[in-house]
Amino acid sequence: MARLSVNVDHVATVRQARRALEPDPVAAAILAELAGAHGIIVHLREDRRHIQDRDLRLLREVVKTHLNLEMAAVEEIINIALEVRPDMVTFVPERREELTTEGGLDVAGQVERLGEVVARMKGAGIRVSLFVDPDPRSIEAASACGADVVEIHTGRYAERFPSHGAMEELERIKEAALLARSLKLEVHAGHGLDYRNVSPLVGIREIEEFSIGHSIVARAVLVGMERAVREMLELVRG
Numbered sequence: 001m002a003r004l005s006v007n008v009d010h011v012a013t014v015r016q017a018r019r020a021l022e023p024d025p026v027a028a029a030i031l032a033e034l035a036g037a038h039g040i041i042v043h044l045r046e047d048r049r050h051i052q053d054r055d056l057r058l059l060r061e062v063v064k065t066h067l068n069l070e071m072a073a074v075e076e077i078i079n080i081a082l083e084v085r086p087d088m089v090t091f092v093p094e095r096r097e098e099l100t101t102e103g104g105l106d107v108a109g110q111v112e113r114l115g116e117v118v119a120r121m122k123g124a125g126i127r128v129s130l131f132v133d134p135d136p137r138s139i140e141a142a143s144a145c146g147a148d149v150v151e152i153h154t155g156r157y158a159e160r161f162p163s164h165g166a167m168e169e170l171e172r173i174k175e176a177a178l179l180a181r182s183l184k185l186e187v188h189a190g191h192g193l194d195y196r197n198v199s200p201l202v203g204i205r206e207i208e209e210f211s212i213g214h215s216i217v218a219r220a221v222l223v224g225m226e227r228a229v230r231e232m233l234e235l236v237r238g
């Protein structure tokens with residue numbers, strides 16, 4: 001049965017819209033855990049547009065399940081990660097002008113550099129995930145870097161859902177997941193997943209965990225965090 005990790009970035013987005021104290025992503029994380037989430041994810045972006053350093057430090061203290069820090073592989077954030085010690089980091093590409101993470105990491109183009117950063121994290125006892133597009137080159141390069149986990153980017157699948165094109169993407173994701181498992185990588189998936197498009201992916205048994213943020217926070221605004229997480233958990237359990 002797959003696990004669900006909840007990304008609470010957009011609770012912080014609402015707070016930062018007014019530079020206020022509420023809503024607090026730390027409170028949202030606690031409610032998500034109470035509803036059964038298997039982990040909490042935040043992305044500490046270089047521009048600090050949503051999650052702040054204070055959030056990450058408090059989450060490290062209060063999260064009882066599993067804390068996954070999404071981050072760019074840049075020195076400032078690497079040092080924060082080494083100090084705060086989340087259970088896992090997920091390296092993602094980051095561009096300031098983007099609304100959200102747009103593509104997977106170019107792993108194949110930077111195996112040596114990423115390999116060094118992965119080794120630094122693992123040396124500190126932090127597991128490492130790489131966010132990659134569902135293509136064989138990236139999966140093989142992630143393995144060459146020494147990553148523990150690959151998170152397969154489901155954005156293209158989600159954008160095309162429910163058209164025929166989405167089913168082609170589903171096949172690519174399945175093949176990428178099979179290849180990753182054969183290389184002994186743990187397989188996660190995420191980006192753009194919602195209450196309608198997640199179920200076909202749940203059928204890919206190699207995917208052990210889903211990372212879902214926007215759709216859960218969007219529903220939580222209307223029905224509450226616990227209900228929104230419970231409803232997604234039911235779908236992820238298949």
Ligand code: PXP
Nearest residue numbers: 101131190191192211212213214
């Ligand atoms: N996984 C990664 C690596 C991401 O960057 C994001 C977005 O922060 C997500 C999953 C969650 O995507 P969404 O908010 O569309 O569910």
